[in-house]
Amino acid sequence: MTEPTGPLKGLRVVDLTRVLAGPTCTQMLGDLGADVIKIERPEAGDDTRAFAPPYVPKTKESAYFVGVNRNKKSLTVDIAQAEGQAIVHRLLENADILVENFKVGALAKYGLGWNELKEKYPKLIYCSITGFGQTGPYAPRPGYDALIQAMGGVMSLTGEPKGEPQKVGIPVADLFAGLYGTIGILAALRHREATGQGQQIDIGMLDTHVAWLANQGMNYLATSENPPRLGNQHPNIVPYQVFPTEDGYMVLSIGNDPTFERFCKNFALEHLLADERYATNAARVGNRALVTETLTAVTRTKPTKVWIEALEALKIGCGPINTLKEVFADPHVVARDMVVRMPHASGEEVTVIANPVKLSATPPDYRLAAPVLGQHTDDVLAGLGYDAEAIAALRKGGIV
Template identity: 80%
Template sequence: MSQQPAGPLAGLRVLDLTRVLAGPTCTQMLGDLGAEVIKIERPEAGDDTRGFAPPFWPETKESAYFLGVNRNKKSVTLDIAKPAGQAIIHQLLESCDILVENFKVGALAKYGLGWEQLHPKYPRLIYCSITGFGQTGPYAPRPGYDSLIQAMGGVMSLTGEPDGLPQKVGVPVADLFAGLYGCVGVLAAVNHRHATGEGQQVDIGMMDTHVAWLANQGMNYLATGENPPRLGNQHPNIVPYQVFPSKDGHIVLSVGNDPTFERFCKLVGREDLLADPHFATNAKRVENRQLVTDTLTPVMQSRTTKEWVETLEAAKIGCGPINKLSEVFADPHIVARNCVVEMEHASGATVKVIANPVRLSATPPTYRAAPPTLGQHSDEVLAGLGLTAEEIATLRAGGVV
């Protein structure tokens, strides 16, 4: 790993028994913040996402998917179903602070690596389990998949056009939120251990985290007992806060309060709306959502998106274009914020990864090592445990490594 300033988690060692997205999101965040992360992968096969392609990154054998959530990790191939593999896990745990896993409930216990089995032996160990439905409850044994959680967790019922099909979000938000909540839980457990010396289990269920971020829509239901309808690109509690057609495309208009609506009406020459009781307050505009939309649509169609953005921004009225990813990554603000980082991959190619969004003034995230090739660090890590080259060769011949 390259030499960069130590992050806030420098000195912590993470044993990463995760694959696909939720778990690797958690462990990459820990790695970005300075922890040493040892990723255990199946011999020959590796993390499932190595095969989630095309696209592969040019001049490498790695999928873009895998590269997205596995930087700052050391890859060790190990068959934990074999006793020799389990013995190596225990050797690693002697110096590890955190274990993160996303196996099905009870799966690791078959190998003597469950929380209940490890806690007595490693009382300082923080053990984070990320599953579809958590460690308890009637659904605990079920596998968890992003689209399944989006469906069961309610977000698909809220997403899509009113007369269309329920829609999942275009990126795997159920996985990502579970990984991020997992990282938050681990950091809280680290702080608790600093105070008490005691490790604990962090139980993250994708379903739980999905319900947690239903946010205002979840609260709307709890307050009324009524299922919120799908509103397409409109906001359930604020109007106008939605997509409008412009002269040459579309634009998002975000009018967050009544003073901003007054300023907007004066700017576009529709002061008459301010005297109309249907438009007088945000609550009235929500009640008369379709009238507001129908009234403002021809107004917004009178100018191009670029003209509106320039005009509305000057008046401090929220708005923005609907960018394709090519426009996102070329946006001068994204470029200025260094939201893409180039890293030297073990293949010799340079790969681009999306930067960690956490900005810390004293201990920022670091980019010490590109996502590893399968088993890239097996010999290094095993030698660090005291195994000789001959012993490692024997393990490899036996399919353990």
Template identity: 75%
Template sequence: MEKAPSGPLKGLRVLDLTRVLAGPTCTQMLGDLGAEVIKIERPGAGDDTRGFAPPFWPNTQESAYFLGVNRNKKSLTLDIAAPEGQEIIHRLLETCDILVENFKVGALAKYGLGYEQLKAKHPGLIYCSITGFGQTGPYAPRPGYDALIQGMGGVMSLTGEPDGLPQKVGVPVADLFAGLYGCIGILAALRHRERTGQGQQIDIGMLDTSVAWLANQGMNYLATGENPPRLGNQHPNIAPYQVFPTKDGHIVLSVGNDPTFERFCKSFGCEQLLADERFQTNANRVANRDAVTEALTPVMQSRTTAEWVAALEERKIGCGPINKLSEVFADPHVQARGCVVPLQHASGETVKVIANPVRLSGTPADYRIPPPQLGEHAEEVLSGLLGMSAAELQALKDKGVV
């Protein structure tokens, strides 16, 4: 039996018109926090990510990709291009607090489902639109994809070796950040609605959010007018804060300030560096980063990674191994924090998902519903929520609407 919601958003209902990653990331977060999420999918096909495989989860027809961002959702297949499908959306909106969509700009308006078309009838509706480039501006009509947003947003120009190609981040961060910023916007809009009773549209553009998380590098440019160079695994503002080779692999060494650098040098036989003006302050070390790397590389190669981790942690100097995913999920701290959650899938298989990292002491995230099979909850939503008869439901199935 499905577990009752218990999170801080318990009692809220979300109509989820999203697919792939940015939108589903947003709606999964809402679901994890207790909202009831009704995911609308295309009949016969569903969310594109159902086919983003291999790998499929063993003994299921679900891709690992889809499973990662679609728990705590009920799947209803619906052809929103059909008048009957649009009518069902309107009936569902009578019961919903939030609508999240990531269609191209203006696409939902063709079906009478744009924000301007809905707000008069549903003044309290919170309507979150997640697109590549936002609802306005010269690029608004363009489709948005993670890799091209990483390129256009600047992070690829900052990532990679100095003499190598620009590199994208190894996971789709532009999608993920857009989804999380969308969730933040929704939570703020809920607070506003508590005070005023009024909903609003939240306009999330992936390019906007990518510019926002340029963070220190974006500010470095604004302060100097100079494009930051690619530095490989080095930090633009701190040294040494980078990857070093060890006797048997590599390690990240993070020396965040001058006292820590002094402690490192005195602990590991490098006192002579403290008398060298190039190394005496962080600003000098950043200006002479190549010399820092040259001086410390043979030192770091004198011990194994495990030996360095033990020695540096004992002296409270930041460091860490570079783990493969097999090592990440086997890490005792990751396991102690419960970063993987097993769920019983409708196929009968147990699937593992990555836990929500937001740890609330009073209303923690819960895991009520495993990622759904396509259309799994059609009867529950249409008959249970909207009161549709079995004959009406069958007629919609026969017409391919559901």
């Protein structure tokens, strides 16, 4: 194992998270150099260890778990028992950050809630990630990605106009909550640096989902009208959508009037510029169906590759609709080192998606592949002062 080199080197994180939102947050902290101790249930571990198949080739580890738990040490502890809680307290004596995604109030019964810890560890930064936050009428409810996508409005915006509402194909509600949690932690670290005081960060998945409604949320606030589902079209820009080609599909992204003019002049559509229904973006939004029909007749005349080459030469936004196989083979993705291989405790190497944050002086590092369950229990306990006899007794008692 190499020593951390990232900007958070030296920070200690107690990770009481599982599944995706919390682990996304703590993996980001680990990638940036923090020492992350992931506390897991003895024998069972993080739920996502069982989210399989698929497994990482030649291992017994789920691809789901491996993808979001690198740069962490796995310590198995039964926090429902007093001896287990004592282990967590030993960790907290020198910890900077605790991240948890238990239901509201669940950790309090183990003496590990924010209210139970804040006076004993006044410098502790305590990040809670839940479905609905620590307050409000929904606070006690469990949160799940698809549920949050539904309640947060995104499903009402996604899908074909006459089809059923659709969720996004990846768990964006979990991922955004984890990333907002990271941002909150970094802000709290800055505050602690200035004041010496820790604080609780309250991340609700529904809150973060509402926050990233972005332009569509603002469209509603400006008009008091629910934006309709538009399939692959943009609510405020036309043409900015999927178009059929001779052999498939492509995305055409024409973001302003000068670009539309350039498109028309180069593809025998200059006559459209004299038609007020096409002349401005506002007019094109108002005549969305007409513009789509007109351009579809044109885009169907050439294969995708020919269109992409021609449009790129004109600096007009465009792109193929890649499968994941094509994504990971894309020369730009390869050049940006978005896939890394890491040695794993199984003796095999695991292939994972890299951290996208590019820092010139202190880039993310890849010290530890996702751990096997309890991989670091003995080492962590020894570092806390437990001798071999004490560790054996803890193991015999089912505490670790």
